[in-house]
Amino acid sequence: MSVLVHADFTFIVQGITGREALNFTRECLEYGSKIVGGVTPGKGGRDVYGVPVYDTVREITQSKKVDGSVITVPLAFAPDAAFEAIDAGIKNIVIITEGIPRRDAAQIVEYADLHEVRVIGPNCLGIIVPDVCRFGSLGGPAVDCRKAFKPGCVGVMSRSGGMTTEICNALTASGLGVSTAISVGGDPVIGSTYSDLMPLFEKDEDTKAVVIYSEPGGASEAQLALWAKENNSRLPIVAFVAGRFMDDMPGMSFGHAGTVVERKVDSPADKIKRMRAAGITVAEEIGDIPGLVKERIGA
Amino acid sequence: MRFYESEAKQLLEKHGIGVPPRVVAKTPSEAEKAASELGGSVVLKAQVLFPGSDKAATTKTADNPAGAKAAAEELLGRKFGGHAARAVLVEKKLASAKVFCVRATYDGIAKKPALIASDLGGTDLDDLADEQPDHVKRRHLSALLPPSTYRSKELAKDLGLTGSALNRMTGVVHRLAGILLDYDLTVVEVNSLAMTEDGKLIALDCHMDMEIEGRARQGKILAELGVDESEARLPREPTEFDLAGAKIDHDDPRGVAGPIVEFGGNIGLVIGAGGGSLTTFDAVKKRGGDPANYAAIGGNPSVKKCQALTKLVLGKEGVEKIAVISNVVSNTRADLLARGVIKGVIELGLEPSEVITIFRAPGAWEADAFKILKKYGVEFCDRSVSISEAAKRAVEKIGR
Numbered sequence: 001m002s003v004l005v006h007a008d009f010t011f012i013v014q015g016i017t018g019r020e021a022l023n024f025t026r027e028c029l030e031y032g033s034k035i036v037g038g039v040t041p042g043k044g045g046r047d048v049y050g051v052p053v054y055d056t057v058r059e060i061t062q063s064k065k066v067d068g069s070v071i072t073v074p075l076a077f078a079p080d081a082a083f084e085a086i087d088a089g090i091k092n093i094v095i096i097t098e099g100i101p102r103r104d105a106a107q108i109v110e111y112a113d114l115h116e117v118r119v120i121g122p123n124c125l126g127i128i129v130p131d132v133c134r135f136g137s138l139g140g141p142a143v144d145c146r147k148a149f150k151p152g153c154v155g156v157m158s159r160s161g162g163m164t165t166e167i168c169n170a171l172t173a174s175g176l177g178v179s180t181a182i183s184v185g186g187d188p189v190i191g192s193t194y195s196d197l198m199p200l201f202e203k204d205e206d207t208k209a210v211v212i213y214s215e216p217g218g219a220s221e222a223q224l225a226l227w228a229k230e231n232n233s234r235l236p237i238v239a240f241v242a243g244r245f246m247d248d249m250p251g252m253s254f255g256h257a258g259t260v261v262e263r264k265v266d267s268p269a270d271k272i273k274r275m276r277a278a279g280i281t282v283a284e285e286i287g288d289i290p291g292l293v294k295e296r297i298g299a
Numbered sequence: 300m301r302f303y304e305s306e307a308k309q310l311l312e313k314h315g316i317g318v319p320p321r322v323v324a325k326t327p328s329e330a331e332k333a334a335s336e337l338g339g340s341v342v343l344k345a346q347v348l349f350p351g352s353d354k355a356a357t358t359k360t361a362d363n364p365a366g367a368k369a370a371a372e373e374l375l376g377r378k379f380g381g382h383a384a385r386a387v388l389v390e391k392k393l394a395s396a397k398v399f400c401v402r403a404t405y406d407g408i409a410k411k412p413a414l415i416a417s418d419l420g421g422t423d424l425d426d427l428a429d430e431q432p433d434h435v436k437r438r439h440l441s442a443l444l445p446p447s448t449y450r451s452k453e454l455a456k457d458l459g460l461t462g463s464a465l466n467r468m469t470g471v472v473h474r475l476a477g478i479l480l481d482y483d484l485t486v487v488e489v490n491s492l493a494m495t496e497d498g499k500l501i502a503l504d505c506h507m508d509m510e511i512e513g514r515a516r517q518g519k520i521l522a523e524l525g526v527d528e529s530e531a532r533l534p535r536e537p538t539e540f541d542l543a544g545a546k547i548d549h550d551d552p553r554g555v556a557g558p559i560v561e562f563g564g565n566i567g568l569v570i571g572a573g574g575g576s577l578t579t580f581d582a583v584k585k586r587g588g589d590p591a592n593y594a595a596i597g598g599n600p601s602v603k604k605c606q607a608l609t610k611l612v613l614g615k616e617g618v619e620k621i622a623v624i625s626n627v628v629s630n631t632r633a634d635l636l637a638r639g640v641i642k643g644v645i646e647l648g649l650e651p652s653e654v655i656t657i658f659r660a661p662g663a664w665e666a667d668a669f670k671i672l673k674k675y676g677v678e679f680c681d682r683s684v685s686i687s688e689a690a691k692r693a694v695e696k697i698g699r
Binding site for chain 1: 301349351405406407408410411412425426441442443480483485486508510511512513516533534535558560571572573574575576577578580581582584585593595597625626627628629630661662663682683685686687688
């Protein structure tokens with residue numbers, strides 16, 4: 001089992017002829033993912049590493065089963081690309097594009113909700129189920145990806161794409177491995193928050209614990225704490241909160257767009273307090289995470 | 300990007316929300332003249348974007364023009380949270396029967412625009428939500444449809460209003476919702492929305508912030524408010540070091556360098572971008588290290604860019620050594636980073652093995668990186684060494 005994607009998961013890449021998309025399309029194919037098409041308006045008829053390129057999403061969905069789409073188009077076109085995928089009936093969307101204003105992100109997510117479509121991101125790298133499927137650009141070249149992500153029992157959710165790989169690598173090295181890793185995105189409005197995704201990990205029999213990586217800004221950690229209190233989850237949660245130095249620098253932004261301390265709920269100190277009160281283990285150091293997971297699951 | 304209260308009120312007024320009669324004064328004499336024109340008692344507010352803990356001191360009242368002049372002298376003659384005031388906003392002091400608070404913002408949990416209001420205005424809305432949640436009311440808006448007036452009406456009703464007061468409040472809340480959405484704001488809040496004896500609603504203050512990501516498409520209103528493109532409007536003015544860093548990022552589009560921010564310590568940092576930089580900076584501080592700067596680099600930067608950044612960091616006064624630490628890299632090539640850093644060090648006439656305390660950037664192209672680092676005798680580590688451990692080694696070499 002796994003979360004959201006699986007061995008037969010098929011997807012397309014919107015913006016497939018872009019520089020970054022060319023790279024991760026090749027990487028995903030090498031990793032074993034099933035990419036059934038790509039879209040770039042005006043470039044229909046070409047192919048990218050054997051993946052046929054179309055002008056519209058519907059050309060692909062009319063003839064093939066498409067479970068998901070990775071969107072990596074320039075930010076001015078991102079909302080339209082998402083609407084196109086949703087209207088074509090695609091049910092899982094990963095938005096890699098960075099710098100989308102929150103109003104546009106809220107529009108995408110609202111439209112997706114109306115059509116029961118799952119959105120991961122914006123400003124994320126996607127999902128990996130180690131050795132099964134990679135949906136997005138997480139982990140880089142397939143050879144590096146296999147090094148950092150080995151199958152195992154820990155679910156990972158992270159607001160940073162790079163730190164998703166860092167944490168999964170540590171879990172892999174410790175022997176725990178990774179069930180499903182999701183880079184949820186670093187923006188203030190994202191399609192799926194920790195607490196939105198927890199029920200999916202809860203249902204996944206391969207997952208025995210969940211690790212989250214978080215940052216200053218936003219209420220998603222407070223919301224996760226509330227979720228943990230209200231749901232008697234079988235899954236222990238270990239959290240790491242980066243950017244603690246930002247507590248002394250209100251109004252400054254480091255790292256990601258969503259990373260800023262304006263209000264109390266934004267501050268690492270407040271997040272840590274709320275999560276600890278809800279029974280979530282908060283790691284003091286990034287290197288402590290695997291050991292704490294082992295403690296919590298008695299491994 | 301934050302607005303001065305004077306600008307925020309100009310925008311409220313443009314959209315038909317009541318604001319006090321006011322004048323922006325640059326000098327004490329202008330404040331004196333403004334007070335005499337406005338008549339009666341006035342409120343003077345130092346226009347500072349980030350006053351920090353000095354916020355309470357930014358406001359003074361005066362009963363006559365001479366008092367206004369003296370107050371303005373004081374406000375313009377000191378700093379608030381390290382910042383001098385750009386001007387003084389002089390406003391007619393109004394009597395109010397009751398004060399409300401209204402905030403329009405985005406709710407990252409509901410993923411929708413949100414309206415939050417209280418009948419207990421003039422206090423911190425977040426504290427109020429914790430301490431007296433019954434006095435805080437909320438409504439969400441659709442991001443797809445134009446804001447529905449009825450949501451504002453429901454909120455006004457929740458605040459206990461009836462009759463013409465209900466209708467007036469509905470209008471103000473609805474306009475604030477429109478302002479939030481139309482101008483790509485992250486938040487617009489009137490913390491003290493006063494209801495005067497004759498039932499009018501007047502915004503006594505206004506906090507307004509525009510999303511950086513939306514700024515590019517808001518040129519028209521920014522020009523109208525007189526906000527210059529070059530204004531960063533951050534809690535601290537960029538230093539020469541910060542600006543030099545921004546130039547490095549701007550001059551070479553390959554990869555990203557940023558944010559580049561100067562600090563007062565002695566450890567130069569060249570660190571992985573995004574979450575990796577946050578984690579590394581914390582780890583260095585936790586080990587007792589005192590960073591000289593924040594300099595994140597990622598997105599597969601060119602050798603040239605890494606080189607320029609290294610020179611900037613290591614060339615800073617008081618910095619003798621640097622640490623190069625990143626999360627496991629995926630698309631950034633570790634070998635290009637290694638080459639750039641070493642080139643930068645050599646160009647400054649320094650010895651890489653002496654000034655690079657640790658190089659930790661495992662991942663893509665790491666084998667090539669290790670080869671280069673070995674050749675120059677630089678201490679490096681692979682992915683078996685955590686970011687925390689790498690930070691510890693760096694701090695031990697540099698000294699606290």
